Amino acid sequence: MHAIAEGLFTDEAPPRLIGGRERTSGRIVFPCPPGAAYEPVALSRTGTLWSWTIQRYRPKSPPYAGPDTFRPWPVAYVELPGEVIVEARLTDVAFDQISIGMALELTSVPLDPDNAASAQIPAFRPAATSGAAA
Template identity: 50%
Template sequence: MNAQPIADNLFTDDNMTALVGARNKQTGHISFPLPLTPNDNIEPIALATRGTVWTYTVQRFPPKSPYLGPADPETFKPYVVAYVSLPGQTMVEARLTGVEPGDVKIGMEVELTAIPLNPDDPVEEQRMIHAFKPV
């Protein structure tokens, strides 16, 4: 079994090339993620794969349960969590990868990628999450 998304309906396809958002059929408002419960007023929409960092913070200690990633305080590596603005659509909260916390800038251009929630898990057990990396 290859690595799989952490949740159904997170990505548009098995290659994890775009996120699935939700568009309100009446108002046109776009949000993320797609609700788990079906709703006649909501339709799935593929979100843009590029955006800009609107704001961010650095997670410097392991989150509390139900966090499923690496949680050993001795080996935990801080990571960046950002709100990424997808122009004309919505904002997505996600990790940033491929950039050190001190190098992140508000307004920097980023693109969608998928990363393992816990890189220490065997490949066949890895659950993939959405993230953004610098362009």
């Protein structure tokens, strides 16, 4: 996988996000900041939807480096239990099916969905486990 930035995903299969644990307090953040104050830590692959919105306009460039053709996408805050809340895209779910508290699992999506060689960005999709709380 060609990630949009180094140090976002572990090398394991399936990959996990890499957060940072502050050495003095134990507080976890994402992504892992550079320097000696934080140690890298692999984060949970599953979480729950804490909040969300729909990105309905093309973000300003720079910093956005995605495709010129814009299609709205859901943006989520996903709570990884006991760790941190991360911001990422939601995928594989219709806008009207998104609900606070839904069970999610980590995946990745191309920054440019029309380009197979596009860099991959973190995303979450509805969890495949049966009986998950919605």
